[in-house]
Amino acid sequence: MAAALVLALHANISLAQEADSAETPPAPAEAKRDTVTVNAVGKLQFYRYADVNAQVVGQIKEVLFAVGDAVQEGKLVMEISPAIRATQVENNRAQMARLRAELADQQAQTDFAELQFKRQTQLKAQNATREESVESSRMNLSSARARVDSINAQIQQLEATLKFDEESSRHKQLLAPLSGTVVALNARPGQTVSIGQPGLSLMRIADLSKMTVQARVAEADVTRLKRGMTANFQTPGYPGRTWSGKLRQVLPVPADGTGEQGKQTFYNVLFEVDNPEQELMSGMTAHVQFIVAPAKDGLQPSSNQLAPAGTP
Template sequence: MKKITLVSLAVVLVIMIAGLAYSALYSAETVDTSTYSLIKVQRRSLNQSVLATGIIKTQIGAEVKVGAQVSGIVKELNVEIGSKVKRGDLLAEIEPTGYKAKMEMTLAQKEIAEAEKKFAEKELKRYRALREKEVATAQQMESIEKQFELATAKLEQAKADIDYASLQLSYTKISSPINGIVASVTTQEGETVAASFSAPTFVTIIDLNRLEVWAYVDETDIGRIEPGQTVTFTVDTYPGEEFNGRVETIYPKAEIQNNVVNYITVINIENKEGRTIRPEMTATVRIFNDKKNDALVVPKNAVKKEDGKTFVYVLKNGMPTKKYIETGVSDKKYFEVLSGLKENEQVIVGEVNLNK
């Protein structure tokens, strides 16, 4: 009887050990189902794209440096950094007193010149009449004609002096040539400025509505980029928000830094969604260069790589199993599947942590 009992206990013990071993083996090959989800392989259109880093720049004419074209003391400065201005707004004024005096002097000189010409014209008429009567000599006639010509030239010079003095006086009022925001101010009231061939800059104005993106496209990708292609881009200051644009032009000259060859691709910004984008912000740019319809695709976060091979995880008998695939083109969310998977087959997305 004892012998039978011992045998029974031994059998039970063997069964328990086998069960524990099977349980351990099974758990080693399964995963926590909370760590992944399944998605079907499907067909959809793929928008192929080129990724590049870019910088926000002002368009030509959207950033202007405004300076003084005449010398003098800054009488008024009406703006500061951040001021919004419109085209024609008075930014600053140079003390105009000296230029007004110059204007008055040229006006007086014009009156004198007009009087001198009027007198010379009368003398010319008189001597012509005398010449007809053979009272005035040819030499006298020639002298009177020259005096009239000089008086006429003096009047023209006086008129030109008035135009120049008027222009100089107008330069004492410095106005904004564009709509925009004041980005910098480099003078102050009471400061003396000296104009030369290069006008000293007073104010820099930027029109934030006239910006563009300079995307630095790698030489291996530039052959796929053409004007008119659609673009999306993001900037760090508005994480998660996408802005739209379109390729405007491609610079023919390369930009080479650290032996890396890039080509500047200029992108017009089509919408800013009410956001303020500023020059020199860094942009992450995606240029859509082609579209593939009815492609068999799998999400990028389902695709893994190991030892140079590409695979996904599928469920087989309730357990995740590697399945090797071949991928083709891609967009920012999906890989095209060339082989290894069928439509509607389910794959695991996200991380798969196998318990050991």
């Protein structure tokens, strides 16, 4: 009898559990959509920089900053001794004064020649002078006017020279075009420089508070990128750290060395990242993930939704 009671009790408990389970259906398992990304490799480069170049022919006298030094906009960074010396400038100014005096004297002679020609013309009308005298006065006037024109031409040429001398004197001091850090220097005291000198700039100054990431994205993936989307990247120099920015531009031409016959086409994609501590440096490698679709709770993506880059 005791055994029968135990069996009956167990049967009642099982029936109650089955009834409860029938009344409360199990909750469906939550599914998450993974983050959809486009992966790329890129390089860090300067976002804003300016070069310092010679604006006068001469010799570098002094270089006041070295690579890595911070400099403020408008600060003197380099001084050049112009090839045109002060004595030459003074000689040109003295020659200008002499030419202006000659011009005044020649203008007076021209005025006198004009009076002589007018008088001879009047006498000729009265048959009171010879034809030779009229022609002689005409030639004297023409000659005087030609000398005036010649002196004026010399004055104009000398004025241009003096202006160049003044510009050269004014540009012998090279100033920083922006506030930043000296990142390249190709100048040394005693070096001869000239205007428009080919080759490297004398100095490059960059603002390191912001950097640009230039990533190379494959042709198959670049059409999935849109301006303003989030771009994360890591660099081997700082393991475990991630920086973020917003996509600024997709350059519409293939990256150098790609797209040629037999080679895959890549496009350069640009975005900026703040660098207040100046930890990031130009040339660092960036492993970039462009966020095409962020992860969120919901149904698994259907077959026509975007899959992560590299997914077959």
